[in-house]
Amino acid sequence: MNTPVNSQLALDVSNLTVRTPHASLVSGISFHIAQGERVGLIGESGSGKSLTSLAVMGLLPEPLTASGTVHAGDDSVNLLQLSERELAQRRGKSMSMVFQEPMTALNPLMRVGRQVAEIMQIHGTQPSRAAAEKRAVSLLDDVGLPNPAEAAQAFPHQLSGGQRQRVMLAMALANDPSLLICDEPTTALDVTVQRQVLDLVVELVRKRDTGMLFITHDLAVVASVCDRAVVLNKGDIVEEGPIEQVFQNPQHPYTRGLLAASDLDARDEHGRLFTVATAAAYRPAEVAEQVAAEPAPEPVGESPAEHGGEPIIRARDLTKTYVRTRASMFGKAAEVRALRGIDFTVHAGQRFGIVGESGSGKSTLLKILSGLERPTGGQADVLDIDLMRARDRDFGTLRSQLQIVFQDPMASLDPRMRVLDIVEEPLLNPANLQDGKPMRASDRRDAVAEMLEAVGLSPDAMERFPHQFSGGQRQRISIARALVCKPRILVADEPVSALDVSVRAQVLNLLADLVDEYALTLLFVSHDLSVVKHLCDTVAVMRAGNVVETGTTAEIYENPQDDYTRQLIEATPTLHHAIGSA
The missing domain is CATH 3.40.50.300 (P-loop containing nucleotide triphosphate hydrolases)
Known part of the structure; x- marks a missing residue:
């Protein structure tokens, strides 16, 4: 993958700190996303990945506060200093986010097709309610929902977890945002639909030269989707760089630990899966050669x-x-x-x-x-x-x-x-x-x-x-x-x-x-x-x-x-x- 040559930034984060009244959860991190670039933010649960994305969107819950500077696209205003009304004008249109848990983000009392249509009506990207609802069915089809016209009439509880996440993706893509933030967007999806959805998201980014911040614990997905990786651990960036560098020659022990724990074909000296804490003996640079030379390990347990x-x-x-x-x-x-x-x-x-x-x-x-x-x-x-x-x-x-x-x-x-x-x-x-x-x-x-x-x-x-x-x-x-x-x-x-x-x-x-x-x-x-x-x-x-x-x-x-x-x-x-x- 090649990093876009366009110097325009889709997102510029400088010295971002997220705090509670008593502690710092994200400690002055800085990174950027070029226009058309796809950046993966990886790290364990509690590392600050989701807090970073929520701070960018202005969605931090009380009593959390954010300081530093965040610029999106050609907007010269620091997003952290905007009012809720000013941020609402940007969310869903110029920048959009796909959340990790769709059931907490969807309205349980509204049919899903109407929810997709509503985001287009709010920002005036469709001329009428009928046009928005027609476009909503098309979007549900794009993200792989079977029988999209029928699915549009369903309520969230009538869909599976993976189907609800696809509805969230349709909502995020509805207004073709210039900055797309994806927080674990394919966690609940089966592999075939995951591949379809990832291909769809990448196609949108390329077509519109859109910047994307992709948050996931799946390192294989990051490598297949993103140009660069930023590794976050306990609120600090410990490593960042092109995918090839970070995945094939990681410099930080924590990055090596994540790679080891991601490899379900690798075993430690006791025959167990590696974790971040036990990854010292794992060598990611040798993985491809080992897999080519050795048969895959048998499943754990008896036949x-x-x-x-x-x-x-x-x-x-x-x-x-x-x-x-x-x-x-x-x-x-x-x-x-x-x-x-x-x-x-x-x-x-x-x-x-x-x-x-x-x-x-x-x-x-x-x-x-x-x-x-x-x-x-x-x-x-x-x-x-x-x-x-x-x-x-x-x-x-x-x-x-x-x-x-x-x-x-x-x-x-x-x-x-x-x-x-x-x-x-x-x-x-x-x-x-x-x-x-x-x-x-x-x-x-x-x-x-x-x-x-x-x-x-x-x-x-x-x-x-x-x-x-x-x-x-x-x-x-x-x-x-x-x-x-x-x-x-x-x-x-x-x-x-x-x-x-x-x-x-x-x-x-x-x-x-x-x-x-x-x-x-x-x-x-x-x-x-x-x-x-x-x-x-x-x-x-x-x-x-x-x-x-x-x-x-x-x-x-x-x-x-x-x-x-x-x-x-x-x-x-x-x-x-x-x-x-x-």
């Missing part, structure tokens, strides 16, 4: 044939149909066939991975198997419980032995509860007694502290609330809650999609340890095929409510039989390919 466990989850001709709200009084309610006759079996001790695009039915399947929704037809048995005929008492038994990590932590954590209360809640279940007695409060607190440390959070997090954490940190809280009672079955719906690479490695190491130590059965859904390849022994590929292919990890990844499976594997960004093509 299905080796564990020999009895069937613990069975699905036969399983179906689920939803009926959407009518678009008008006399209109016909649309039916959505989320599952179209699913068949598979999971054995005790197995690590069963499910992959597929957003809307393929993965999350619906997990909700049914977890007892959170009833199937429409077919058969589903979990732990000898028939979910079609189960009573409330049966579901109570099921939930004492099965725990789930949800995809969207903000929607699954009670904002009014402290982290201590959230994580210890499963320990209050009567099924989790110690010698027939409830756990003492002190024991529960010790268990919570231990689990928080295991997922990379300090024990003092127990006294705080979910809104005081980053998106990645909230997902770690969700994982701690699911693992604290050591369930028999762990159901994980995109459990590491919101985590930075180092914590992702920690959590994957932790999951592997728990599965082995407690003979857990793991049902694992992810759009990141590299994660599934590392952790699972069996993979099922879903598309449009069907299972199109099932097999061992080696069979699926080395010799896929279905064209769709091949497309997923080819679209998956990897660190090795990114380094080789940077």
Whole structure:
């Protein structure tokens, strides 16, 4: 990739400091983005990436304050000194932002097509409401939503997490901004749609000579999209430069740590994934040569044939149909066939991975198997419980032995509860007694502290609330809650999609340890095929409510039989390919 020769700056940040009344969170950082240049801002959760982007947009929450200077495009005014009204005139038109968590940014009471149209009407970029709504449908089509006209009539809660993020992308692109800030824009997207969306964003940047600040924990995505990288650690810039330099010859130990933790094919001397803290022995310059010379590591754990466990989850001709709200009084309610006759079996001790695009039915399947929704037809048995005929008492038994990590932590954590209360809640279940007695409060607190440390959070997090954490940190809280009672079955719906690479490695190491130590059965859904390849022994590929292919990890990844499976594997960004093509 070549850095644009145009000297005009799309963004110029100088000595930016973000503070609370008591501490500095971003410490006087400076960087710039040339017109037409794409800059990746990388670092772990809590490093200050999102705070930097919010400061540029003038969206810092109270009591945070920003100082320094920020200039966007040819605007000579320091954005940090503008009033809210003056900033509002620029947001969505001259500069736009895609947020990490779409459910917190979308209006739950407004149809998504109307929300996309509204941003064009506010800034007068379309001549009429009808024109704006027509353009909104076109934009939803551009970002890869199936049946965009129908999707425009849906409310946010009726879409999957990935589909909601695509709506946010359509809103950000609606007015062709001169500065585009993307904060983890593809975190919730499957790999094929991620590739489409990234290609779309890059095409827009090139076409309009737009500057882009791209924030993500996925280093492979940064290498494939950006010209330069800026590495942020604890509020300070520790390294920056062209992608080739930063990724192939990093100068700072923290950068080398991020690269090591991103590489799911690399192992330390103990056979575990590298983290930032254990990355001293990792050598990124040798990665491409090693991959070419050595076969890929086998997935962690035993194969299905080796564990020999009895069937613990069975699905036969399983179906689920939803009926959407009518678009008008006399209109016909649309039916959505989320599952179209699913068949598979999971054995005790197995690590069963499910992959597929957003809307393929993965999350619906997990909700049914977890007892959170009833199937429409077919058969589903979990732990000898028939979910079609189960009573409330049966579901109570099921939930004492099965725990789930949800995809969207903000929607699954009670904002009014402290982290201590959230994580210890499963320990209050009567099924989790110690010698027939409830756990003492002190024991529960010790268990919570231990689990928080295991997922990379300090024990003092127990006294705080979910809104005081980053998106990645909230997902770690969700994982701690699911693992604290050591369930028999762990159901994980995109459990590491919101985590930075180092914590992702920690959590994957932790999951592997728990599965082995407690003979857990793991049902694992992810759009990141590299994660599934590392952790699972069996993979099922879903598309449009069907299972199109099932097999061992080696069979699926080395010799896929279905064209769709091949497309997923080819679209998956990897660190090795990114380094080789940077």
